[in-house]
Amino acid sequence: MAVNINIKKLNEKAIIPTLGSEYAAGSDLYACIDEPITIAPGETVLIKTGLAMEIPEGYAGLIYARSGLATKRGLAPANKVGVVDSDYRGEVMVALHNHSNVNATVEVGERIAQLVVTPFLSVAFSEVDVLSDTVRGAGGFGSSGTK
Template sequence: MINKLPVNIKKIKPNATVPTYGSANAAGADLYACIDSDITIASGETILIPTGLSMELPEGYAGLIYARSGLASKKGLAPANKVGVVDSDYRGEVMVALHNHSNKDAVIEPGERIAQLVITPYLMGIFTEVDALGDTERGSGGFGSTGTH
């Protein structure tokens, strides 16, 4: 059984598209470009693409904006910050900073699916400064320290 969560969406622009799920068990809802004409993103460039939407996520939840696999593999476009975060208290327009990782220009068309939104619960840390941390087998081993493969 899939858990469902009501999320209020407001269209800031009349031609905005409400997020949609591509299949019955999709974790991410597609976000759409709310633009009036094609936008070209040059190789290595980042452009902020509007969705025309604002949303009201319930307290204790965040919207995580991830790349769409098709857009990333076919056009080399993915969110510049890798994962965008929409906080539950944010009421502005949801924007996607798309970066062109390819070596050629890419075009975004009006209404094109540009990213996916995954809604997830989160925990807020209560940070306590201490003089020492508990010991573990790994210790302070960092990148690549847990194996050779």
């Protein structure tokens, strides 16, 4: 099932997101920059896409790392997963962080991240005095074993 996403180019050089393969879950986002940008080790830089989009109500755009860029060059979103809400109409940008120990350069028009559009559940939080019991209880952070 395809969900239509309206896209507005904020820069004539912007590239509309593309799928890397027929069944890809994420659409590639491209750097819309005037010249290459070098990101030093440990540094984070906001990279523009030149695009704004209209994500339908009940959906969110999740911005994930591109596996090749992250594993081969150490560049991945600084916030691990960016969230584009359905009511956001500003430019989509990616905060790329250099996790490596060498400079990494982002080229003009390079694929910098991937956008996965997914439905989500709206929730209402109810404060209570007691939560239901489970076998696990309050165990966390390794409490279920290391296997």
